[in-house]
Amino acid sequence: MAANSKHVVVIGAGIIGATTALRLVQEGHRVTLIEPGTPGGSQAASHGNGAFLSPASIIPMSGPGLWKQVPGYLLDPTGALTIRWRHLPRLLPWLWRFLLSGVTAARVERTAAALSQLLRDAPARHAAQAEAIGRPDLIRRDGLIYAFADRAAFETEALSWGLRRKFGVQMRALDAAELHRRLPALAPTYHFAIELTEGGHCTDPGGYVAALVDAALRGGATLRATAATGLAIENGRLRAVRTAAGEIPCDMAVIASGVRSKRLARAAGERIPMESERGYYVEIADPAVDLAVPVMPQDGKMANVMTTGGLRASGQVELASDDAAPDWRRADILLGHLKRTWPGLDRPETDRSARRWQGNRPSTPDGKPVICAARGCPQVLHAFGHGHIGLSSAPMTAEIVAALIDGREPPIDIAPFAASRFG
Numbered sequence: 001m002a003a004n005s006k007h008v009v010v011i012g013a014g015i016i017g018a019t020t021a022l023r024l025v026q027e028g029h030r031v032t033l034i035e036p037g038t039p040g041g042s043q044a045a046s047h048g049n050g051a052f053l054s055p056a057s058i059i060p061m062s063g064p065g066l067w068k069q070v071p072g073y074l075l076d077p078t079g080a081l082t083i084r085w086r087h088l089p090r091l092l093p094w095l096w097r098f099l100l101s102g103v104t105a106a107r108v109e110r111t112a113a114a115l116s117q118l119l120r121d122a123p124a125r126h127a128a129q130a131e132a133i134g135r136p137d138l139i140r141r142d143g144l145i146y147a148f149a150d151r152a153a154f155e156t157e158a159l160s161w162g163l164r165r166k167f168g169v170q171m172r173a174l175d176a177a178e179l180h181r182r183l184p185a186l187a188p189t190y191h192f193a194i195e196l197t198e199g200g201h202c203t204d205p206g207g208y209v210a211a212l213v214d215a216a217l218r219g220g221a222t223l224r225a226t227a228a229t230g231l232a233i234e235n236g237r238l239r240a241v242r243t244a245a246g247e248i249p250c251d252m253a254v255i256a257s258g259v260r261s262k263r264l265a266r267a268a269g270e271r272i273p274m275e276s277e278r279g280y281y282v283e284i285a286d287p288a289v290d291l292a293v294p295v296m297p298q299d300g301k302m303a304n305v306m307t308t309g310g311l312r313a314s315g316q317v318e319l320a321s322d323d324a325a326p327d328w329r330r331a332d333i334l335l336g337h338l339k340r341t342w343p344g345l346d347r348p349e350t351d352r353s354a355r356r357w358q359g360n361r362p363s364t365p366d367g368k369p370v371i372c373a374a375r376g377c378p379q380v381l382h383a384f385g386h387g388h389i390g391l392s393s394a395p396m397t398a399e400i401v402a403a404l405i406d407g408r409e410p411p412i413d414i415a416p417f418a419a420s421r422f423g
């Protein structure tokens with residue numbers, strides 16, 4: 001153990017908790033990881049994500065003019081974003097902050113600047129991490145392709161792509177001939193694409209989390225199969241984490257329980273506006289087409305990627321409570337789009353082998369995670385609210401948390417991720 005070794009309880013073994021636990025073990029801390037489910041299991045957003053490691057994911061969901069589209073989101077059940085009517089009254093305060101956070105181009109640019117710090121070298125960090133745990137197969141750095149109907153469709157996203165260029169995302173345009181040479185199974189309706197040459201992907205997001213947890217355990221961490229129920233804080237100092245199986249005394253705690261982090265943060269005196277942006281996937285085992293590179297068909301806003309489980313189409317944003325029943329029509333929308341994007345899939349076997357999943361993105365209204373010490377109790381660290389970018393940004397998040405635990409200067413400016421931005 002290092003001289004300044006601490007006993008740290010990491011709450012939640014999704015990608016954020018697993019990566020953090022491993023990092024802390026590597027730095028010589030004693031780590032207890034608390035997780036009531038299977039690490040990387042289907043209860044976690046980290047299980048079913050789009051597997052993209054994209055340095056381009058710096059643009060928040062909320063942008064100028066989005067408010068005009070809200071009525072449409074309420075009425076159109078087939079779009080990429082929908083709001084469940086019944087949940088609207090409860091969601092209104094979050095929704096209001098969400099719309100405000102992107103109301104001007106300047107606000108979007110500030111968020112993009114902050115997120116670019118978290119994501120800049122994400123694929124390289126993941127590759128190094130997977131290599132270090134002896135599973136280099138889990139991360140590939142083959143690039144990422146964003147496909148458009150034509151250049152005009154790309155130009156409708158000029159603000160987003162301009163900011164990506166400004167913040168150093170490496171990209172190159174592909175014309176129709178090159179696009180279809182790279183992706184022969186792609187529908188002929190796509191005539192233009194942007195390739196992110198430094199993009200990467202994970203071949204098995206759930207398996208990756210499990211492998212990281214295994215590596216942390218081999219390094220000396222302990223896994224407790226229980227749920228954290230609260231924090232024992234006395235005179236502003238953390239004494240223990242309360243769990244369904246009793247208290248775990250510790251020096252510090254990291255809240256990394258995804259969408260369920262809000263209640264624990266509250267126990268540390270912090271009110272964080274966080275809601276679930278619910279997402280879905282369909283995964284086709286033994287698909288009739290193969291993708292050499294993951295693709296984001298921009299009209300469908302869904303990640304298409306080969307995983308060890310098959311061809312996965314992951315996406316959709318459904319605003320509703322995290323415990324509401326899945327609306328499998330949303331997965332069917334993904335399946336329909338997948339078959340249009342890859343016409344070779346349009347056959348009965350595809351439908352028969354399609355597996356469906358629903359999960360909860362832990363989302364703050366401004367699209368930035370919360371990574372900081374709790375104001376009322378500095379031994380409690382927040383590491384949640386990663387929304388659409390939790391997989392990509394996990395290694396940098398873990399590095400920040402490790403620095404905060406050791407009292408070192410974090411590797412990037414973390415002011416944009418402070419809980420205090422919510423008042």
Ligand SMILES: Cc1cc2nc3c(=O)[nH]c(=O)nc-3n(C[C@H](O)[C@H](O)[C@H](O)COP(=O)(O)OP(=O)(O)OC[C@H]3O[C@@H](n4cnc5c(N)ncnc54)[C@H](O)[C@@H]3O)c2cc1C
Binds near residue numbers: 014015041045361
């Ligand atoms: C459809 C979809 C597509 C996505 N695509 C991408 C993508 O391509 N690239 C990308 O970077 N990101 C993507 N994301 C986002 C990314 O998946 C999430 O941001 C990330 O998984 C969040 O990780 P997490 O560890 O914070 O939460 P989770 O993965 O949800 O893990 C939280 C863990 O905490 C546990 N837990 C809950 N309550 C407690 C408790 N009381 N005590 C202890 N443990 C508890 C849960 O069981 C769970 O295992 C996508 C998300 C979705 C839903």
